[in-house]
Amino acid sequence: MRKIIALTLSTLLLLSACAPKFEKQQEIVNESEDTTEQAIIPKYQISDQFYRTVLTEDNQIxxxxxxxxxxxxxxxxxxxxxxxxxxxxxxxxxxxxxxxxxxxxxxxxxxxxxxxxxxxxxxxxxxxxxxxxxxxxxxxxxxxxxxxxxxxxxxxxxxxxxxxxxxxxxxxxxxxxxxxxxxxxxxxxxxxxxxxxxxxxxxxxxxxxxxxxxxxxxxxxxxxxxxxxxxxxxxxxxxxxxxxxxxxxxxxxxxxxxxxxxxxxxxxxxxxxxxxxxNEQYYLFPSDEAENEHREDVVTFNRLKDSIAQFFPNYTGIIGKGFYKDDTLQQMTVEIPMQFYGKSEVIGFTQYVTNEALEIFPNYISFQMYISSVRGQESIVIREAGEEEPFVHIFQ
Structure with a gap:
């Protein structure tokens, strides 16, 4: 017999500057066991790519x-x-x-x-x-x-x-x-x-x-x-x-x-x-394997690399990780280590690479860029496939 978990339905309350809270409802008797187990299912789902996770009655995984x-x-x-x-x-x-x-x-x-x-x-x-x-x-x-x-x-x-x-x-x-x-x-x-x-x-x-x-x-x-x-x-x-x-x-x-x-x-x-x-695989950019298997994507990646090198003298190189499904590039993750001398440089550089990435990577490809310095993470840029506007965050 299937294991049944008694579920307490919950409602996600979206309050300004507050963490989500869940309202518990009545307890349901487990039909297959002597004891009951309460659970909470968040009403809010991040996206259709992720499952809602069943939590315990005290909001823990x-x-x-x-x-x-x-x-x-x-x-x-x-x-x-x-x-x-x-x-x-x-x-x-x-x-x-x-x-x-x-x-x-x-x-x-x-x-x-x-x-x-x-x-x-x-x-x-x-x-x-x-x-x-x-x-x-x-x-x-x-x-x-x-x-x-x-x-x-x-x-x-x-x-x-x-x-x-x-x-x-x-x-x-x-x-x-x-x-x-x-x-x-x-x-x-x-x-x-x-x-x-x-x-x-x-x-x-x-x-x-x-x-x-x-x-x-x-x-x-x-x-x-x-x-x-x-x-x-x-x-x-x-x-x-x-x-x-x-x-x-x-x-x-x-x-x-x-x-x-x-x-x-x-x-x-x-x-x-x-x-x-x-048919899934990850490729490192740049690499001989990516060069041999996905030449056109390497050319696209090099456009971003060359663009950064041309305009920013403190550039030290970038590393990319491409995720392929059925031999088609689905997502590109780029790590960009830089040497910055102030927060204004971080802001200016992030704005520049965001614009370049939007111009270079086709809309059907999602990309993530992580910009860092010796101080740690400086900014992130994320554009999901099919979206026009990226999410950009400058760490304070």
Whole structure:
């Protein structure tokens, strides 16, 4: 039976110079459990690209049981952020933000996720564990590695790298009636390693690159097992699931990885119905990769770079990050470090680059520009796709 959460409806009060407040209504009895749980859903939605998040009755986000594990599993802050954002983008294809509400994953707790991220034990290792604890269950989803074998540790790691780096769960709730919501779907992201890091016998750091085709094959096998296990959890047997594979970048990368395929599981099934490719990728500007793959966009980016260099002698260079979907540039994020000698220079420079960006980037591309100095962030400029006027803020 679906887990039902009693919902207290709330109204967003927009008051000048005041934070939003939510009015609570009556408590609704949970139909599937002895206890009730109140929730608040903000009436205001930032945009149709974001879900409204279900809050607890004291206006707090109910954290995931595995909260914080993503930091140890992923290599960079870029990947940590993109796994969250990308998984929400994928969810929108199945669970519309107009009908569903977001909540952090509540079913895969820390201990469960950690046990699934382990290597599977060899028969000898498993027997040793069972001798210590007869109730031990081997739940590791990464390939086993026998450290007692004649092969070197380097050879073993090259043959059996760790594929699965992290498991991220998102829950999507839907209204059951006017005052109750229930779990309507689950989206699970499996972050996979494009590079496996390990130490040699001598203690030196080593790394093994993993080919995308191998990663996809192994990732899909892991995904099937994850789905099977999730469907066995009480209350999830009849819940639709979307599972997506994310390829994280190396530790030295300054652009995030990307989701590259997703599988859908019907409510009454315990296996993935079909896989669909996801064509998303980030490119660094300037870079040889961007030059080879998206020459025209590099020319556009260089127009902004050259324009800044021509008129501002304190210019030190800019770095761009382009997000592509179906091989088309969707968003350009630009970081501009400058040397300023006063706030008037900051204002003047921000006005100049805003005008240049509006002239250079087509209206169908959203852009974000972050202007900074040795003192920190100086200003930001944001123009959403399809909008005529940008948002500009000068930090005081």
């Amino acid at each position: 109910k954290p995931s049981e595995s909260r914080g594990l993503v930091v140890s599993g992923l290599n960079t802050r870029y990947d940590i952020d993109e796994v969250e954002r990308g998984l929400m983008r994928i969810a929108q294809d199945t669970f519309s933000p107009d009908e569903y509400f977001f909540q952090e994953g509540q079913y895969l707790d820390r201990q469960t996720v950690q046990s699934w991220l382990n290597r599977k034990l060899t028969p000898e290792q498993l027997q040793e564990k069972l001798n210590e604890d007869q109730n031990f269950v081997d739940l590791g989803l990464n390939p086993s590695i026998d450290k007692t074998a004649d092969a070197t540790l380097t050879d073993l790691n090259q043959e059996s790298p760790i594929y699965l780096a992290h498991i991220l769960e998102h829950n999507y709730l839907v209204e059951k009636d006017e005052q109750t919501v229930e779990l309507g779907g689950i989206v699970i992201g499996l972050a996979l390693n494009s590079v496996h890091y390990f130490k040699q016998e001598q203690g030196y750091d080593r790394e093994v690159s993993i080919d995308r085709s191998v990663l996809e094959k192994e990732g899909k096998k892991i995904a099937e097992e994850v789905v099977r296990r999730v469907k066995l959890i009480d209350g999830l047997g009849n819940i639709p699931i979307v599972v997506a594979l994310f390829e994280q970048q190396s530790k030295s990368s300054i652009v995030p990885g990307n989701f590259f395929t997703q599988g859908n599981v019907k409510a009454d099934s315990s296996s993935i119905d079909k896989w669909s490719d996801i």
